[in-house]
Amino acid sequence: MSSKVYTLEEVAKHNTKDDCWLIIGGKVPFPSLPFFSPAACVPVYKQNRSLLIPQVYNVTKFLEDHPGGDDVLLSSTAKDATDDFEDVGHSNTARAMMDEYLVGEIDATTIPTKVKYTPPKQPHYNQDKTPEFVIKILQFLVPLAILGLAVVVRIYTKSESA
Numbered sequence: 001m002s003s004k005v006y007t008l009e010e011v012a013k014h015n016t017k018d019d020c021w022l023i024i025g026g027k028v029p030f031p032s033l034p035f036f037s038p039a040a041c042v043p044v045y046k047q048n049r050s051l052l053i054p055q056v057y058n059v060t061k062f063l064e065d066h067p068g069g070d071d072v073l074l075s076s077t078a079k080d081a082t083d084d085f086e087d088v089g090h091s092n093t094a095r096a097m098m099d100e101y102l103v104g105e106i107d108a109t110t111i112p113t114k115v116k117y118t119p120p121k122q123p124h125y126n127q128d129k130t131p132e133f134v135i136k137i138l139q140f141l142v143p144l145a146i147l148g149l150a151v152v153v154r155i156y157t158k159s160e161s162a
Contacts, residue, residue, distance in 0.1 A: 003104065003105070004103065004104035004105070005104060005105050005106070005107050006056050006103075006104055006105070006106055006107065007106075007107050007110040008023070008078070008106065008107075008110040008111050008112075009110065011023055011056055011077075011078070011106060012077070012078035014058070014060075014077065015074065015077035015078050016074075017060075017063060017070060017074065018060065019060055020058070020059050020060045020063055020070075020073055020074060020077060021056055021057065021058050021059070021060075021077065021103070022056070022057045022059055022073065022076055022077060022081045022085075023054050023055070023056055023057075023079070023080050023081055023082070023106050023111070024054065024055055024057060024080075024081050024082050024085045024098070025052040025053065025054040025055070025080065025082040052082075053105055053108075054080060054082065054105065054106040054108055054111065055098075055102055055104070055105055055106070056102070056103050056104045056105060056106050057098060057101040057102055057103065058101055058103045059073055059101050061101070062097075062101060068088070072084075079111075080106075080111050
């Protein structure tokens with residue numbers, strides 16, 4: 001286990017598919033107590049994050065194998081990803097795998113206590129949907145007009161032959 005301490009700024013630089021690091025709190029500071037498990041500490045941790053030590057994990061090699069896909073991990077870079085990790089409800093096996101990717105600890109003083117919400121980027125909304133609406137109306141009316149014309153022709157030709 002590595003005892004190197006990183007700052008948030010250092011960890012934030014590792015945010016690509018070729019180099020991906022995450023910050024996840026989950027190590028109990030008193031490992032000698034056998035009845036403590038990270039899963040049991042989650043409710044306590046959410047109330048008081050200082051009970052668990054945030055760790056830094058290099059998950060680059062795990063990106064392709066992650067069941068949720070690499071985008072899930074990449075979206076959790078450059079921040080404390082503990083809530084993202086805990087909200088999914090990872091198994092004890094997944095938690096045990098984390099030790100393999102541990103590279104050090106995070107200096108908790110570099111993690112902001114309040115994170116400014118940044119809404120996800122969305123495509124520009126086209127308020128003028130007139131062309132799309134006209135196309136949909138025409139897709140409905142043109143076949144209807146053809147059907148009406150066919151009925152009229154059928155009725156007209158039937159009445160002349162009788």
